[in-house]
Amino acid sequence: MATYTDPPTESFRLSQLIYDTRYRSMTIQVVAFILVMLALVILARNVVINLGALGKDFDFGFLFNRAGYDINQRLIEYSNDSTHGRAALVGILNTLLVAFLGCIMATILGVFAGVLRLSNNWLVAKLMSVYVEGFRNIPLLLWIIVIFAIMTESTPQPRDFRGEDAEASMLLFDSVAITNRGIFIPAPVWGDGTLLVVAVFLASLVGIWAFRRYARKRQEATGDILPVFWVSLGLFIIPTLAVYLAFSAAIARDQYPLVAVGAEQGMTLEDYVAENRNPAICALPSTAGVNLSSALRGLDQRADILRVGSAAELQASVASGDCIIAAMPPDMVDEFTGAVDGVEVATLADTVDRGRPLQFERPQLAGFNFEGGVQLRNSLIALWFALSLYTGAFIAEIVRAGILSVSRGQTEASYALGLRPNRTMNLVILPQALRVIIPPLISQYLNLTKNSSLAIAVGYMDVRSTLGGITINQTGRELEGMLLLGLFYLLTSLIISGVMNIYNNSVKLKER
Amino acid sequence: MSDTHAESALATAFVRKDMLPEREPPVAEKGAVKWLRENLFSSVLNSILTVLSVFVIYWVLSHVLGWIFYGIWDADSLTQCREIRDERYGEGMEVACWAVLTDRWDQLTFGFYPSELYWRPVLALILFLGAIAPVLYAELPRKLLAFTAASPFILYWLLWGGSIWGPIAVAAGFIIAWLVFKTAVPIIGQLGAIIATVVVPILYWMFLAGPLAGVIDGILPIGIEYVPSDDFGGFMLAFVIGIAGIILSLPLGVVLALGRQSDLFIINKFSVIFIEVIRGVPLIVWLFTASLLLNYFLPPGTNFDLMLRVIIMVTLFSSAYIAEVVRGGLAALPRGQYEGADSLGLDYWQSMRLIILPQALKISIPGIVSTFIGLFKDTTLVVFIGLLDPIGFSNAIRASTDWNGVYWELFIFIGLCFFISCYSMSRYSQYLERKLRTDHR
Numbered sequence: 001m002a003t004y005t006d007p008p009t010e011s012f013r014l015s016q017l018i019y020d021t022r023y024r025s026m027t028i029q030v031v032a033f034i035l036v037m038l039a040l041v042i043l044a045r046n047v048v049i050n051l052g053a054l055g056k057d058f059d060f061g062f063l064f065n066r067a068g069y070d071i072n073q074r075l076i077e078y079s080n081d082s083t084h085g086r087a088a089l090v091g092i093l094n095t096l097l098v099a100f101l102g103c104i105m106a107t108i109l110g111v112f113a114g115v116l117r118l119s120n121n122w123l124v125a126k127l128m129s130v131y132v133e134g135f136r137n138i139p140l141l142l143w144i145i146v147i148f149a150i151m152t153e154s155t156p157q158p159r160d161f162r163g164e165d166a167e168a169s170m171l172l173f174d175s176v177a178i179t180n181r182g183i184f185i186p187a188p189v190w191g192d193g194t195l196l197v198v199a200v201f202l203a204s205l206v207g208i209w210a211f212r213r214y215a216r217k218r219q220e221a222t223g224d225i226l227p228v229f230w231v232s233l234g235l236f237i238i239p240t241l242a243v244y245l246a247f248s249a250a251i252a253r254d255q256y257p258l259v260a261v262g263a264e265q266g267m268t269l270e271d272y273v274a275e276n277r278n279p280a281i282c283a284l285p286s287t288a289g290v291n292l293s294s295a296l297r298g299l300d301q302r303a304d305i306l307r308v309g310s311a312a313e314l315q316a317s318v319a320s321g322d323c324i325i326a327a328m329p330p331d332m333v334d335e336f337t338g339a340v341d342g343v344e345v346a347t348l349a350d351t352v353d354r355g356r357p358l359q360f361e362r363p364q365l366a367g368f369n370f371e372g373g374v375q376l377r378n379s380l381i382a383l384w385f386a387l388s389l390y391t392g393a394f395i396a397e398i399v400r401a402g403i404l405s406v407s408r409g410q411t412e413a414s415y416a417l418g419l420r421p422n423r424t425m426n427l428v429i430l431p432q433a434l435r436v437i438i439p440p441l442i443s444q445y446l447n448l449t450k451n452s453s454l455a456i457a458v459g460y461m462d463v464r465s466t467l468g469g470i471t472i473n474q475t476g477r478e479l480e481g482m483l484l485l486g487l488f489y490l491l492t493s494l495i496i497s498g499v500m501n502i503y504n505n506s507v508k509l510k511e512r
Numbered sequence: 513m514s515d516t517h518a519e520s521a522l523a524t525a526f527v528r529k530d531m532l533p534e535r536e537p538p539v540a541e542k543g544a545v546k547w548l549r550e551n552l553f554s555s556v557l558n559s560i561l562t563v564l565s566v567f568v569i570y571w572v573l574s575h576v577l578g579w580i581f582y583g584i585w586d587a588d589s590l591t592q593c594r595e596i597r598d599e600r601y602g603e604g605m606e607v608a609c610w611a612v613l614t615d616r617w618d619q620l621t622f623g624f625y626p627s628e629l630y631w632r633p634v635l636a637l638i639l640f641l642g643a644i645a646p647v648l649y650a651e652l653p654r655k656l657l658a659f660t661a662a663s664p665f666i667l668y669w670l671l672w673g674g675s676i677w678g679p680i681a682v683a684a685g686f687i688i689a690w691l692v693f694k695t696a697v698p699i700i701g702q703l704g705a706i707i708a709t710v711v712v713p714i715l716y717w718m719f720l721a722g723p724l725a726g727v728i729d730g731i732l733p734i735g736i737e738y739v740p741s742d743d744f745g746g747f748m749l750a751f752v753i754g755i756a757g758i759i760l761s762l763p764l765g766v767v768l769a770l771g772r773q774s775d776l777f778i779i780n781k782f783s784v785i786f787i788e789v790i791r792g793v794p795l796i797v798w799l800f801t802a803s804l805l806l807n808y809f810l811p812p813g814t815n816f817d818l819m820l821r822v823i824i825m826v827t828l829f830s831s832a833y834i835a836e837v838v839r840g841g842l843a844a845l846p847r848g849q850y851e852g853a854d855s856l857g858l859d860y861w862q863s864m865r866l867i868i869l870p871q872a873l874k875i876s877i878p879g880i881v882s883t884f885i886g887l888f889k890d891t892t893l894v895v896f897i898g899l900l901d902p903i904g905f906s907n908a909i910r911a912s913t914d915w916n917g918v919y920w921e922l923f924i925f926i927g928l929c930f931f932i933s934c935y936s937m938s939r940y941s942q943y944l945e946r947k948l949r950t951d952h953r
Binding site: 029047049050053120122123134137140451464468 | 893
């Protein structure tokens with residue numbers, strides 16, 4: 001007969017909190033929690049006392065007050081009458097702009113350099129090593145300053161472009177000017193039919209997507225391979241180009257009449273501007289305005305183009321005298337005969353072309369600077385190029401490591417199956433390499449975004465310079481400003497790393 | 513019949529009976545020609561790339577070499593430099609004016625450190641190199657590590673000066689901690705001993721170390737001239753901030769990584785929050801926080817050195833990055849290692865110290881070193897909160913009338929110094945990786 005005794009039932013003793021591993025972790029955690037909370041409470045208390053001593057409060061109301069400073073580069077409407085909140089928004093957009101441009105260029109540079117560093121051409125591989133090591137081992141700040149100095153010190157002044165035998169000349173058929181005030185590039189101007197062209201372009205993107213889907217299904221079903229790349233390329237270019245050219249052929253040569261304030265009926269443009277020098281002009285569509293301004297330039301006149309969006313706006317601008325020559329569709333001229341709201345207007349003898357769906361307005365030398373087109377400021381260029389070159393060097397290493405991480409056996413096995421090199425690359429190597437490349441690539445994008453705060457070195461107005469710089473200096477709200485600034489960067493990081501985690505989970509090797 | 517046929521066939525057949533003498537390989541298959549064919553002109557595309565690269569290299573060198581090597585080393589100002597240039601090479605030739613480096617050498621390297629005390633930073637650098645040598649190269653005798661342990665206090669005293677008793681009183685805290693640990697373990701057990709080891713020295717530093725140093729200094733004043741942090745500048749500043757950050761951030765980073773991998777829920781979450789918040793915000797924002805906001809968080813009336821604040825911020829910043837790198841190493845270890853350590857009966861700290869961390873840190877070496885390189889490069893950012901690092905001085909030098917307009921010489925010099933430091937760090941990490949590799953491939 002087996003007898004057994006119950007193990008003695010232990011009562012809980014206080015010393016178990018320290019000596020018993022079952023409870024010890026709880027003790028440690030509770031102590032740690034209390035200590036951290038205590039530290040936070042002390043910090044908060046210090047903040048309250050210090051703020052009180054300085055007579056400040058904790059209030060985000062300053063965001064709705066007038067900012068009172070100008071921002072030289074803005075993607076949305078902003079003037080010094082706007083609020084601090086609006087200034088912060090302008091800064092955020094500028095940060096995102098340079099981060100976006102930088103990510104694109106860094107990826108291109110990085111992929112090129114990474115692949116070329118693996119090239120079997122000794123010289124090219126060494127050159128790429130020099131690039132990668134040079135940028136990885138020298139502070140980004142120095143590169144930003146160096147590129148800024150190159151842009152401001154080694155490029156010609158706008159006046160060097162003047163005259164018969166000018167010291168400097170514009171690039172790419174007189175459409176790009178590199179000056180010490182920035183790079184001037186042509187600006188796109190939307191004309192009639194832009195919407196149609198864009199719609200066709202979007203439709204062809206959908207078409208490409210549908211075709212690729214169809215091709216993949218068909219390959220899986222039958223094994224036949226369709227020429228996906230060439231068809232995609234064709235779909236990408238041909239329909240949009242065809243519509244653009246057809247539209248241009250149909251309407252570009254339409255002649256749009258000009259209506260001028262205080263002119264005599266049937267006057268020539270030349271006679272009119274002889275009296276009204278350097279007139280302000282407005283036009284519907286905008287491309288007609290560009291054509292008018294180039295016609296005026298032929299007469300040695302500079303024109304201020306006033307952008308108008310609708311017929312009513314055009315009429316109002318003429319009535320208020322903001323523009324004195326207006327180009328418009330012929331059927332609108334009737335509303336302008338005689339007088340507009342009391343202002344005498346008359347139709348000129350000359351006409352201008354209606355313009356193509358999309359035209360580019362070239363920068364032109366006028367006075368001491370270039371006008372028209374888009375000015376890419378030196379600060380933007382320096383920051384953009386330095387960030388891209390610097391991050392590109394890191395991306396090059398990531399790409400190289402990714403390609404090397406796919407073992408040679410994969411290539412050989414794929415050749416043994418009879419796949420040709422390009423298919424081996426697309427179907428075997430790249431999918432495996434991308435799994436290694438993408439996560440660190442995204443963290444490099446994140447680094448680039450955070451490094452864009454070095455904009456302070458060249459005076460680029462990013463969110464740190466507006467919200468974290470001038471706004472703080474003007475309002476004295478360091479605590480609130482830095483908190484918002486930190487939150488912006490933190491949120492950006494968390495969003496991007498959240499996306500990265502989702503991607504990682506989707507490409508992770510599925511194991512048991 | 514068939515035999516004769518075979519014999520006649522044999523008679524007419526040619527069979528070589530002796531070896532041919534070895535011949536030289538074809539010209540295209542040996543030496544430089546072969547190398548060129550294989551490495552530079554293996555295909556049409558490669559040939560085009562080679563020609564393009566040669567053109568690029570030629571174009572760059574032809575513009576830069578003369579500028580560098582005809583450079584002028586003896587002048588007091590840029591104007592004088594230009595006069596010398598016109599005199600030597602005639603007008604229109606562009607040459608470097610390296611004289612700015614010789615003229616402003618002291619500022620670029622030492623900042624405003626008193627010039628009669630330059631021997632102190634130089635000696636500190638030599639001592640520092642001596643102190644890290646046994647850490648970097650395992651072949652050196654282990655006894656040298658005692659000097660390494662003492663070096664932070666010696667270096668601090670050499671750089672800032674003042675009474676010698678301050679650093680000694682602080683160092684004594686560590687000895688006290690060690691003594692407390694040794695005596696407490698048998699009495700109150702391990703956990704209690706660890707807590708006592710942390711608490712006692714902190715209390716000592718807070719309440720006893722300062723007065724103690726003061727008293728001893730009153731009795732026996734030994735000291736050297738005190739140099740305030742404001743006088744630090746140039747590369748010395750970059751090195752002090754960078755090295756202090758590197759030394760302090762590694763242990764903190766390892767602790768954070770352990771916290772993030774910990775099973776203890778609260779510790780884990782605190783570590784995650786700390787790491788993510790620090791990493792999510794750019795360093796420059798943290799530096800501005802240190803210079804603008806830190807006073808709000810300190811008890812009223814306290815204030816401390818801007819340089820110390822910067823070192824703290826840089827340390828916290830890079831420890832968060834190191835924590836992530838080390839976490840990668842910890843995660844990469846097979847589970848069997850953790851289980852093996854547990855089955856040997858090792859407790860948490862023993863298993864970490866003896867089994868897990870040596871392997872995890874080995875895996876993370878490249879990442880840790882590249883974080884250090886990043887930290888060293890990031891020391892340039894202190895220019896924005898008013899410390900005069902090399903880039904700050906390059907702006908200051910350009911602002912003076914003598915050297916207004918000097919750009920590239922300063923940039924090249926600063927870039928070269930950073931390149932040498934960072935590149936040697938990355939070469940060292942490659943050496944260490946090779947040395948610690950155990951997979952016998």
